[in-house]
Amino acid sequence: MPSLFSPLALTRVLTTLPLAQGDVDYQVARRTDPDLLPGLLTRGKAVVILVRRGRVAVPRGQSLLAPRRAGRIRLATIPAAYLADALGLDRSGPAPEALYYLGSRQGADYLALDLGLLEGTCPPGAGEAGRLVDKGFDWVGLDGFAPHASPRQVGLATSAVCLSNWQTGQRFCPLCGSPVRAAQAGWAQTCVGRGVSHTLFPRVEPAVITSIVDADDRLLLQHNRAWKEGLVSVCAGFVEAGENLEHAARREAMEEVGVPVGELRYMGSQPWPFPASLMVAFKGRALDTAVRTDGEETLSARWVSRDDLVALIARGDMELPGRATIARSMIQEWYGSDL
Numbered sequence: 214m215p216s217l218f219s220p221l222a223l224t225r226v227l228t229t230l231p232l233a234q235g236d237v238d239y240q241v242a243r244r245t246d247p248d249l250l251p252g253l254l255t256r257g258k259a260v261v262i263l264v265r266r267g268r269v270a271v272p273r274g275q276s277l278l279a280p281r282r283a284g285r286i287r288l289a290t291i292p293a294a295y296l297a298d299a300l301g302l303d304r305s306g307p308a309p310e311a312l313y314y315l316g317s318r319q320g321a322d323y324l325a326l327d328l329g330l331l332e333g334t335c336p337p338g339a340g341e342a343g344r345l346v347d348k349g350f351d352w353v354g355l356d357g358f359a360p361h362a363s364p365r366q367v368g369l370a371t372s373a374v375c376l377s378n379w380q381t382g383q384r385f386c387p388l389c390g391s392p393v394r395a396a397q398a399g400w401a402q403t404c405v406g407r408g409v410s411h412t413l414f415p416r417v418e419p420a421v422i423t424s425i426v427d428a429d430d431r432l433l434l435q436h437n438r439a440w441k442e443g444l445v446s447v448c449a450g451f452v453e454a455g456e457n458l459e460h461a462a463r464r465e466a467m468e469e470v471g472v473p474v475g476e477l478r479y480m481g482s483q484p485w486p487f488p489a490s491l492m493v494a495f496k497g498r499a500l501d502t503a504v505r506t507d508g509e510e511t512l513s514a515r516w517v518s519r520d521d522l523v524a525l526i527a528r529g530d531m532e533l534p535g536r537a538t539i540a541r542s543m544i545q546e547w548y549g550s551d552l
């Protein structure tokens with residue numbers, strides 16, 4: 214697959230987004246095989262990465278060095294055979310709940326061990342495994358990891374963090390309140406409360422984000438109350454219950470900056486697991502340039518030309534969102550190159 218066009222991209226507008234990368238085949242059909250995880254562990258060929266509370270493990274020192282050099286930051290891995298020993302698993306044993314199957318690529322199978330879940334649920338021997346593997350690593354968030362890692366590694370890390378956020382955040386069934394168990398190699402949960410088994414799947418919270426432009430191709434940038442001084446971005450918000458994406462984009466624009474938006478064009482999407490969002494990006498054409506911020510969430514907003522933006526950044530009066538955000542990619546797409 215040419216790197217010009219990510220396999221996760223639908224359009225050629227935002228061709229590669231920091232958290233929408235990866236080339237691992239999910240192998241969905243294998244997830245329900247009860248032998249999958251014990252088999253991968255004891256055959257010892259799987260690659261195991263580590264996730265805990267929204268962060269992934271990298272070899273100690275990489276989190277400081279990687280951003281300063283051209284080279285890439287890499288995930289720490291541990292041998293599956295070591296993990297099988299540490300967890301006391303044999304081939305007939307139960308699959309540990311804290312292990313997620315991420316898929317395979319070029320003959321390699323990838324697993325994630327969730328130390329956060331291990332610490333919370335602890336099958337026999339897991340406490341010991343947690344202590345053993347929780348050494349010698351730096352822990353980095355996806356926003357720090359993604360801009361400096363390869364597409365495959367970003368894909369693995371993003372899947373692991375999304376599953377971990379959900380599995381650790383939901384330990385009781387939202388339908389009946391009974392405890393749940395991880396199922397389908399981490400991609401589902403099973404609840405057997407009240408004697409009736411049901412399967413639960415991760416909830417994803419869609420949010421729309423819109424770069425609003427006017428007839429002169431100026432971009433509307435806004436500053437929100439919760440952000441540090443000078444930080445600006447484009448218009449964004451969560452999709453309401455029963456709403457479609459287009460309505461959400463136009464409603465948020467009206468609420469935050471008072472601008473009616475006409476034509477909307479889909480640009481791309483990326484997961485944003487903080488903790489469970491999916492960011493869906495549009496470019497919207499303003500029908501009116503008068504700006505009226507809500508004064509609550511959005512404190513200020515202004516139209517900028519490309520020259521304006523460069524000058525504001527150079528003077529230190531304006532700062533753009535981080536490189537892992539879809540907002541940064543959208544602003545750069547409008548500008549025409551990296552900023």
Ligand SMILES: [Zn+2]
Binds near residue numbers: 386389391
């Ligand atoms: Zn239930």
